[in-house]
Amino acid sequence: MTDATNLLVTGGCGFIGANFIRYLLDETPFAGRIINVDKLTYAANPLSLADVAERHGGRYVFVKADVADRVAMARVFDEYVVDTICHFAAESHVDRSIVRPDDFIQANILGTYTLLQLARERLPQIRRFHHVSTDEVFGSLGAEGFFTEETPYRPNSPYSASKASSDHLARAYHVTYGLPVTISNCSNNYGPYQFPEKLIPLIILNALEGKTLPVYGDGKNVRDWLYVHDHCMAIWRIMQAGHVGETYNIGGRNELENITVVQNICDLVDELSAPLSDRKARRKLITFVKDRPGHDRRYAMDCTKMERELGWRPTESFATGLCQTVEWYLAHPQWVAQIHSGEYLRWVAEHYGSGLTSVSTAYNS
Ligand code: NAD
Ligand code: TYD
Numbered sequence: 001m002t003d004a005t006n007l008l009v010t011g012g013c014g015f016i017g018a019n020f021i022r023y024l025l026d027e028t029p030f031a032g033r034i035i036n037v038d039k040l041t042y043a044a045n046p047l048s049l050a051d052v053a054e055r056h057g058g059r060y061v062f063v064k065a066d067v068a069d070r071v072a073m074a075r076v077f078d079e080y081v082v083d084t085i086c087h088f089a090a091e092s093h094v095d096r097s098i099v100r101p102d103d104f105i106q107a108n109i110l111g112t113y114t115l116l117q118l119a120r121e122r123l124p125q126i127r128r129f130h131h132v133s134t135d136e137v138f139g140s141l142g143a144e145g146f147f148t149e150e151t152p153y154r155p156n157s158p159y160s161a162s163k164a165s166s167d168h169l170a171r172a173y174h175v176t177y178g179l180p181v182t183i184s185n186c187s188n189n190y191g192p193y194q195f196p197e198k199l200i201p202l203i204i205l206n207a208l209e210g211k212t213l214p215v216y217g218d219g220k221n222v223r224d225w226l227y228v229h230d231h232c233m234a235i236w237r238i239m240q241a242g243h244v245g246e247t248y249n250i251g252g253r254n255e256l257e258n259i260t261v262v263q264n265i266c267d268l269v270d271e272l273s274a275p276l277s278d279r280k281a282r283r284k285l286i287t288f289v290k291d292r293p294g295h296d297r298r299y300a301m302d303c304t305k306m307e308r309e310l311g312w313r314p315t316e317s318f319a320t321g322l323c324q325t326v327e328w329y330l331a332h333p334q335w336v337a338q339i340h341s342g343e344y345l346r347w348v349a350e351h352y353g354s355g356l357t358s359v360s361t362a363y364n365s
Contacts (some may be wrong), residue, residue: 005032008082010067010115011089012036013044015194016132016228020086020284021049023232025056035080039066039107045339048193067111070118077118085129086163086239090163093197094134094136097159098293102185104162112166116173123179130239130297131170131183135224135251136160138185140296147185148302149247156294171247179244184235186250187301191228191321192328195339199223200322203262204329205336207269207282212284217291222298226252227321230314237312248310251301254318262286264318268326 007024011017013036024030038044046062053060058059061080065072067089076082089111091097091104119126138147139154153168155161169182176182190200200202203213234250242248278283306312316324329336 005084006035006080006082007032007086008037008076008080010037010085010087010111011044012039012062013040013046013048014088014092015043015191016189016231017088017200018045018048018193019191019228020088020232021060022052022237023229024236025052025060027035028236032084033061033080035061035063035076035082037063037065037067040064041091043092043195045193045335046129046146047193047335047338066107068106068114070074070114073114073118077122081123081125082122083127084239085115085126086132086235087112087130088132090166092159093195094157094159095292096197097157097162101158104158108159108162109165109169112310113169116169116179120173120177121180123177127180128239128244128314128341129170129173129179129181130235131167132235133163133167133182133183133185134160135187135249135299135301136296137164137167138299141298141300145296146300146302147249149185149249149305156296160296165311167247171245174245182238182242182244183247184238185247185249185301186231186234187224187226189226189228189231191325193335194228194334196336199258199261200225200325201263201329204269204326207266207285208245208273208330210276210280210282210285212287213262213266213282213285214287214289215259215262217295218291219262219288220257221295222255222257222300224251224300225254225261225318225321226250226254226314227316227324228303230316233315234306234310234312237306237310241310243309248306249301249303250306251303252301252314252318253301253303253315255300256318259286264322265326268323272326273330276347 091107097104137153138151153164155164170181173179193202196202196205
């Protein structure tokens with residue numbers, strides 16, 4: 001694919017989408033226009049891109065819309081003559097999918113279907129449809145082995161099942177209709193702008209405030225962590241040099257037990273921020289709580305294909321990435337205040353009752 005002219009990025013006000021837009025406009029020679037479509041759910045924070053909109057003016061357009069809204073999305077495709085799509089928009093939190101799967105079916109399956117169908121109807125003008133997905137579609141690993149691009153899908157949560165479904169649709173639109181689709185399945189991301197319901201930002205912010213640090217089950221579940229900037233570089237590399245119809249596994253080669261991640265964060269927060277009023281080490285805040293139902297034990301990605309075919313490999317180690325992440329959250333209290341207010345609290349109150357401040361607390365109450 002040569003450089004996109006009018007690139008539709010969905011979910012650009014979320015964690016990875018915002019990092020991707022910043023990366024493309026600030027760090028690459030990309031010369032086209034980005035049209036960011038986001039429904040602005042509780043997980044979105046327009047503050048994540050406020051300076052981008054100011055700095056890049058006409059090269060960045062924001063449209064508030066639901067990707068499952070066919071009429072609104074058809075208007076976007078036609079008004080901005082969209083030729084390339086990078087599809088991030090999704091409901092993305094496993095715990096939330098367990099308590100309320102409806103939104104996941106709607107956004108992840110119907111939303112992806114709507115975009116694929118609109119792209120198919122404009123096929124000659126579409127140069128690439130990149131679908132962003134997760135390693136969770138493969139299910140859970142035992143102590144040994146890695147997921148490869150050939151591993152059969154075996155999703156275990158409503159979230160991963162909805163993503164698996166969207167991956168199958170994307171693949172089918174390539175095989176059946178010739179839509180130029182690529183798919184990436186990535187491991188757990190962390191870094192700036194991540195909504196604090198996911199493990200790493202939740203623990204950073206709770207540790208900072210001296211709150212309980214909830215660790216599910218025995219804390220020995222393993223995730224393969226990748227710094228978000230490395231993921232963004234991988235996606236852009238696939239969009240430029242990846243082969244149509246192919247899927248690519250992306251991971252950090254950074255397998256860690258949850259308890260180790262949480263302990264590392266405690267130590268970093270102790271080092272980089274003011275001590276707690278009782279001068280207690282943050283590790284003392286760790287509390288083992290009820291396990292997540294169907295909790296996948298271990299994820300680990302084999303990224304040989306990305307490395308061999310596209311010359312991509314992660315640049316950030318977990319130590320350097322985590323340090324930058326903690327520093328970022330410490331330096332951006334305004335962003336945190338914004339995301340903890342308004343939409344999120346309204347959503348939690350509506351679905352779990354007033355008085356709760358996060359889904360995590362609702363889940364364990
Ligand atoms: P996020 O929850 O931080 O952001 C999702 C964004 O999508 C939000 O801005 C939200 O408003 C928007 N959105 C949701 N439903 C929408 C709809 N119907 N229409 C328009 N916009 C909608 O998620 P994230 O962590 O940035 O994940 C982005 C993508 O990457 C998802 O597809 C996710 O499955 C995938 N992924 C995430 C990870 C991870 O570790 N976070 C790892 C691998 C893959
Ligand atoms: P999460 O960030 O929700 O990502 P995912 O479930 O998509 O992997 O969780 C990462 C790991 O951390 C997962 O094994 C669940 C665990 N976890 C906790 O132990 N405590 C928490 O409060 C959260 C949110 C997650």
